Amino acid sequence: MSLTCVAIDDEPLALELVRSYVTRMPEVKLVGTFEDAISGIEFLSRKHPDLIFLDINMPDISGLDLAKALKERPMIIFTTAHKQFAYDGFELEAVDYLLKPIDFDRFSKAVYKAIDLKRYRENVYSTQEESFIYVHSEYRMIKIVLKEVEYIESMEDYIKIHLTNDKPVLTLMSLKKILEVLPEQQFKRIHRSYIVPVFKVRSVQNKKIQLSTVVLPIGESYAEQVKQWLGIKTL
Incomplete structure (x- = not known):
């Protein structure tokens, strides 16, 4: 089981951290990184990755508003330095919510949640015992x-x-x-x-x-x- 993903964050260092973590996980392929939400939306209108690492606090449009605007919403892992947005993130059915600074163990746990969810959606587990x-x-x-x-x-x-x-x-x-x-x-x-x-x-x-x-x-x-x-x- 593998995931394609993109990362959208206005902080270049945050994007670099996602890149470095993804290289340590063979199950995940990073297909795009974007420093502004508008570029991210344009990419998502043409491509359909499995997962988005999405910052909430961005200057042009918030990650929450970006998620609401997507007609076909991939799985989302929100990333932010602010705890107060956690409820809003999960109202949008986010897979997880990562608080910056993000360590690798917490990052990998969130990714494996997404992998499990993809398995379920694709009916990989077909028996009653595994459903x-x-x-x-x-x-x-x-x-x-x-x-x-x-x-x-x-x-x-x-x-x-x-x-x-x-x-x-x-x-x-x-x-x-x-x-x-x-x-x-x-x-x-x-x-x-x-x-x-x-x-x-x-x-x-x-x-x-x-x-x-x-x-x-x-x-x-x-x-x-x-x-x-x-x-x-x-x-």
């Missing part, structure tokens, strides 16, 4: 291994992903949205407030589903769908 998704929580991208999901619960504007061997993960997303990235045959909605993994269903009785650790209700509007994918006549 995973990423969600944003607590200003980070959290890797959710699908076999560890017990159930997913709606909480107004958020969802809570309950896991087998870890604390629940809360992320700003709807049940409808997460269903779009989950394997269709492995996860089903049973209620306006719940999604369950099919492989964790142990029994069904009185319009309730018994999972490994909890019993959840089946919503009236989902009853027929549940019967169909369970292959049963009554609940």
Whole structure:
């Protein structure tokens, strides 16, 4: 697995640091560096790298505004000397957020996050045991291994992903949205407030589903769908 990347930063020394770090990682190929956002945007309108190392504080246009302007947004690792932009960066679904001065270990960890995300998007992991998704929580991208999901619960504007061997993960997303990235045959909605993994269903009785650790209700509007994918006549 390899990544193509560009770096956009108005500080020449920061660009040189990215160049030197990339040469130490055979998985990454640097295809362009730019000292101003406008040149970077022009390049990105013609080429489509996997990843951008993007400074936030630039004189002509901020890295945040640049990211918002991209029609086809690559993976982004923001780089900046200022902590206060972290939330804004992750709202734009950044892979990571690196504070300057950046050391190589922290840089490489961010790159490997991007590599993992590319693997997921290209469906390199095709079996249930290896499948995973990423969600944003607590200003980070959290890797959710699908076999560890017990159930997913709606909480107004958020969802809570309950896991087998870890604390629940809360992320700003709807049940409808997460269903779009989950394997269709492995996860089903049973209620306006719940999604369950099919492989964790142990029994069904009185319009309730018994999972490994909890019993959840089946919503009236989902009853027929549940019967169909369970292959049963009554609940």
